[in-house]
Amino acid sequence: MRNPSRWILAGALTLVMVGGAVAAAARVAPQATTEFITDASGRDLVPNGFNTASSAKSTPDGMPLFTEEQLDAEHADVGTNFVRFLISWRSVEPEKGEINQAYLDDVEDRVGWYAERGYHVMLDMHQDLWGSAISPDHPGWGNGAPAWATYTDDLPVVPGDMWELVYLEPGTIRAFDHFWNTTGEHPELMEHYASAWKAVAERFADNETVVAYDLMNEPYGGTLQGVAFESGPLTELYQRTTNAIREVDQDSWVCVEPQAFGFNWGVPSALGAIDDPREGDARIAYCPHLYPLPMDLGDGFSGGSKDLIKATVEQWDHNVMRAAEVLGQGNGPVPIILGEFGLDTTRDGAEEYVKLVYDTADASGMGVTYWSRDDGSWGPYETDGTKRNLIDWVHRPYVRAAEGLQSWQSDADKLTFTVSGGGSAEVYLPSNTFQGEPQVDGAEVSSWDADSGILTLAVPADATVTITP
Numbered sequence: 001m002r003n004p005s006r007w008i009l010a011g012a013l014t015l016v017m018v019g020g021a022v023a024a025a026a027r028v029a030p031q032a033t034t035e036f037i038t039d040a041s042g043r044d045l046v047p048n049g050f051n052t053a054s055s056a057k058s059t060p061d062g063m064p065l066f067t068e069e070q071l072d073a074e075h076a077d078v079g080t081n082f083v084r085f086l087i088s089w090r091s092v093e094p095e096k097g098e099i100n101q102a103y104l105d106d107v108e109d110r111v112g113w114y115a116e117r118g119y120h121v122m123l124d125m126h127q128d129l130w131g132s133a134i135s136p137d138h139p140g141w142g143n144g145a146p147a148w149a150t151y152t153d154d155l156p157v158v159p160g161d162m163w164e165l166v167y168l169e170p171g172t173i174r175a176f177d178h179f180w181n182t183t184g185e186h187p188e189l190m191e192h193y194a195s196a197w198k199a200v201a202e203r204f205a206d207n208e209t210v211v212a213y214d215l216m217n218e219p220y221g222g223t224l225q226g227v228a229f230e231s232g233p234l235t236e237l238y239q240r241t242t243n244a245i246r247e248v249d250q251d252s253w254v255c256v257e258p259q260a261f262g263f264n265w266g267v268p269s270a271l272g273a274i275d276d277p278r279e280g281d282a283r284i285a286y287c288p289h290l291y292p293l294p295m296d297l298g299d300g301f302s303g304g305s306k307d308l309i310k311a312t313v314e315q316w317d318h319n320v321m322r323a324a325e326v327l328g329q330g331n332g333p334v335p336i337i338l339g340e341f342g343l344d345t346t347r348d349g350a351e352e353y354v355k356l357v358y359d360t361a362d363a364s365g366m367g368v369t370y371w372s373r374d375d376g377s378w379g380p381y382e383t384d385g386t387k388r389n390l391i392d393w394v395h396r397p398y399v400r401a402a403e404g405l406q407s408w409q410s411d412a413d414k415l416t417f418t419v420s421g422g423g424s425a426e427v428y429l430p431s432n433t434f435q436g437e438p439q440v441d442g443a444e445v446s447s448w449d450a451d452s453g454i455l456t457l458a459v460p461a462d463a464t465v466t467i468t469p
Contacts, residue, residue, distance in 0.1 A: 030321035033333035033365040034406050037253045037285055040208040043424070044405040045120060047082035047337050047367030048398050050074070054086070054374045057126065057143035062091030063106055066373065068113050070381075074373065075117050077391050078380065079428045079453050081400045083114055084214065084339055084369040086126040090146040092196045099199040108203065115209040122212035122255065122287075122337070122369070123200060129166050130175045130220075135159065141166060144217070149189055151178040164296070167220055167261070176222030180233040190237050198244040205249035212253040214287050214339060215241050218260035227270040230259050235272035242274055242284075250278045255287040255337065258323060265293040266315040269323040286324045287339040290316055290357065301349030301356075309353070317360050336364065342371035342378050345390050354393045362410055370394060397434070397467070400426045402459070415467045422461035429453050434469045441466045 036044035053064035064086065074080055091103045107123070114121050127144025134142035134150060135157035152171035159166050166172055178186040179193075197215065204210040215238055221229030238256045245254060254276065258269035269288075276282035292312040294305040301309055324333035338361050343350055361368050370390075375383045380390045397415040399408050403423030409416045413433050419425065424446070429438055430453060437448055442465040443457040459465060 030318065030325060030333070032363060032407065033321070033324055033336050035328075035332065035335045036365070036367075036405060037212055037283075037335045037337070039120060039211060039401060043401040043403050043426075045082070045211070045367070045401050046399045046405070046408070047120070047122070047369060048400075048428075049080035049082035049084070049119070049369050050373035050380070051084045051086065051124070051340060051369050051371045052373040054372045056086040056088070057128065058132075058140055061106060062088050062103055063110070064373075066110075070373075070385075071113055071117065073385065074380065077387060078395050079430060081118065081428065082120050082122070082367065082369065083373075084122045084124050084337075085110065085114075086124050086217075087200065088126055088144050089149070089193060089196055090131060090144060092125075092200060093192065094146055096146075096148045096192070099196070104200065104203045108207070111204070111207060111209050115207075119209065120211045121209050122214055122253075123204070123210060124214040124217055124339070125197065125200075126217040128218065129163070130172055130179075134172055134175055135166075135169075142172075145175075145179075149179070149192065150175055151186060164261075173222045176220055177224075180222060180224060180229075180237075182222060182224055182233070190233075190240060193237065194241040194244040197241045198248055201245040201249040201252065205252065210252060212255050212285060212337075213245065214255040214257065216257060217339075218264075218289065219257060220261060221259060225259070225261070230270040231272050234259065235274070238271075238274050243277055246277045251283070253283045253285045253335070255285045255339070256327070257287050257289070257339065260289060263316075263319070264289050264291045265296070266312040266319065268319045271323055271326070273327055273329045282329075282334075284327055285335040285337060286320070286327055286333075287337045288316075288320050288323070289340040290338060291341065292316075295343055295347075295353075300347035301343075301353035303348075306349065310356070313356060313360055317364055320366075321364060333365075336366040338366045338368045340369065340371040344377045345388065345393075346377050351389070351393050354390070358394070358396070358410070362408060365407065395430050395432070397427065397429050400428050400454070402426070404461075413469055416464065418464045419459050420462060422459055422463065425457045425459045425465070427455050427457070427467065429455055429467065434467075436469070439468045 053066050056064040129142035131142045131145030131150050133147035138159045141159045152174050155170035155174050157169040157171035177183050179189045181187045242254050258271050263269050274284050292309045299305040324336050327334045341357050375381050396410050399417050402425035404419040404421035406418040442463045443459040446456040448455050
């Protein structure tokens with residue numbers, strides 16, 4: 001039987017979601033973004049990959065339990081081109097004011113694996129439930145922040161059967177309140193966080209494989225929630241951290257997330273705009289997550305939950321585009337990467353749900369990094385390396401990079417995309433569907449590598465390109 005607190009949470013959020021869905025239906029849907037993060041050559045990138053990996057949250061060295069051989073398998077089986085790679089504040093700054101260069105060496109080694117295979121990397125400063133020192137009697141419940149930055153004032157943190165509810169424990173709330181300086185007692189913590197990011201950016205500023213920094217995973221405001229949190233200290237942290245990064249790195253994209261509680265379930269965001277001090281156009285991107293509440297509570301994409309989940313995804317998509325427009329400050333929506341979505345793929349309707357999310361992301365111009373590259377029922381492989389059902393669901397044709405990309409649509413046996421200015425484009429075509437040289441309308445084939453599935457094209461200006469087997 002579910003914990004009664006789950007039902008309270010579910011009831012409250014259902015009312016919010018239903019009300020929001022009705023309001024959203026009465027508004028004109030915002031336009032899809034036509035802005036994308038870019039590579040070193042200025043080509044638009046469509047991120048397609050995994051979060052790698054949840055195991056990094058608890059390992060002593062902060063590295064995921066992930067090998068080069070496993071990356072080779074992923075590359076061959078799915079054709080990914082991007083990774084949201086988990087790093088942590090506790091590993092970057094394990095002691096106050098001391099940057100762990102050996103850890104950054106390890107991260108740089110892993111980035112090298114991806115570079116050799118033509119990937120791009122977004123570094124994600126990950127946290128859940130603040131940090132591992134949040135509850136010394138229950139190791140493994142939190143991750144991210146170092147022990148020296150954890151101030152619970154001896155308030156209790158008692159884990160329950162739903163991990164998200166540990167955010168509501170008094171000690172967890174107090175740790176976050178100290179970080180956001182709600183208490184007025186530790187104004188130095190946000191500054192240390194921004195300085196840690198500056199150290200990361202200084203290391204990777206000249207690394208063309210690392211194209212983006214995700215500033216904080218699923219931020220939580222403690223006693224501050226909603227508008228007060230997002231428009232206040234969260235926006236302040238993002239601005240302060242962006243300024244610190246730009247002191248050493250003018251080119252990488254800065255990705256910001258909304259508050260997780262609520263937004264991941266379809267509630268609007270109040271995140272403020274971030275001014276990018278770099279020379280030239282701003283390089284701010286939006287990296288929200290999607291976890292519909294019924295699925296967070298254990299339901300599949302079936303029965304009475306299915307319609308509510310569909311409504312949540314539609315409402316979430318609308319709110320993502322609105323927030324991306326705010327961040328664009330009048331220049332249209334900024335680039336968007338769906339930083340996390342995932343589910344136990346043994347649940348009813350899992351394949352249909354995965355397709356719904358990818359189709360939604362495609363239509364709105366979002367890249368996607370699935371949660372996660374760990375083994376088991378949420379991931380693409382079993383612990384012995386056996387392929388799981390997820391591989392077939394996410395193995396799809398897509399645009400890897402293109403100049404002047406505007407939109408795309410991916411089907412199992414067809415890829416269509418449009419560009420404005422002419423130039424080169426690179427697409428991935430799964431070998432299980434695209435056997436032999438593909439048929440291309442609207443562009444000239446520059447090269448086709450059947451082994452890698454990569455097709456390069458010369459595309460004229462204002463073109464629509466269609467590729468079929």
